Amino acid sequence: MVKSKSWTMVKHFEGLPKLEDFKLEEKELPPLKDGELLLESVFLSVDPYMRPYSKRMMKPGDVMIGSQVARVVESKNPAFEVGTYHVTNVGWTTHFISDGAGFQSLPKEWPENLPRSLAVGAAGMPGYTAYFGLLEICNPKEGEVVLVNCAAGAVGSLVGQIAKIKGCKVVGSAGSDDKVTYLKEIGFDEAFNYKTVNSLEEALKNASPEGYDCYFENVGGNYADVALQQMKQFGRISVCGAISLYNDSVPATGPYIQTYMLFKQLRMEGFLVTRWMQRYPEAQKHLLKWIAEGKLKYHEHVTNGFENMPAGFIGMLTGENIGKAVIKV
Ligand SMILES: NC(=O)C1=CN([C@@H]2O[C@H](COP(=O)(O)OP(=O)(O)OC[C@H]3O[C@@H](n4cnc5c(N)ncnc54)[C@H](OP(=O)(O)O)[C@@H]3O)[C@@H](O)[C@H]2O)C=CC1
């Protein structure tokens, strides 16, 4: 008998999630039937979307939503060999039984020198988000100026580097001096700590006095109100996330953006990465190639132990991570 552990949500989060909002549950899994596989999670992903999605898609007692890189440990399905790795979306769970439907299998030729955790990071969902969200929506041209916030995180750090690959000037902001140092190391032209600058408006103006052609938006709220005023004519804004608003219980109000949109003739588009699901293999191929060529650097913030997953999640929401936050079981 295999025992499976799962983290469930005790009650809907109020504000920032707290450790006591999660409960560890254990159950025994039944023997496999024909066509089924037993898998163990090797790396689990903690992502910002889990906070807003928990409200929309979960009820108290549900297993936390999420993805993992899992290894097949037993198979009664000839299509899946023992020892192969797959990205699955079964939530915060150590072991599970599946028929393999919906799996994104890791390529057989996964590079020896790369951790498989990248399949939920730089060569997985956050990588696809940076790739499609920047290239399809901002469509940056050589010589243009790209602004990205949450720039030292899983998505933002890749956005900046992909923009550099495309020949742009890149400006990033992040929430600590260590993160700013990291951004310089991976090739950002300008970077600043948005928590310590005297004025966000001044920091944005200093970094690019001529303004911004592209704005990859991860934060929303007050940051966006200020950044939108710095856009150039015909600027493009890719609305990827709004993490500064995810913990709000009451929707925030703020300066309204229509006047800037109108007079600067801006184009703003929100997206969910799943829009390009059919093209994930194309993005993964490019991302792995850039990583192999040293053009795309990745960093991971690894929390060890499934029992520490809620702390890893809260840590990511409060900015402890540089690069992708993952849990190693
Ligand atoms: N549209 C889509 O399909 C997808 C959207 N996303 C979005 O992309 C964004 C980045 O995600 P991801 O790269 O996984 O996460 P990150 O790795 O960037 O981790 C989250 C970061 O958010 C920052 N943060 C937290 N609270 C605030 C705040 N109040 N104001 C500003 N920054 C804050 C912290 O960095 P710091 O120390 O710099 O504050 C923290 O490290 C999120 O908004 C997420 O929702 C992600 C995947 C898919």
Ligand SMILES: CCCCCCCCC/C=C/C=O
């Ligand atoms: C249950 C796993 C679903 C994985 C899909 C991820 C979609 C992310 C969309 C993000 C939105 C904002 O962060």
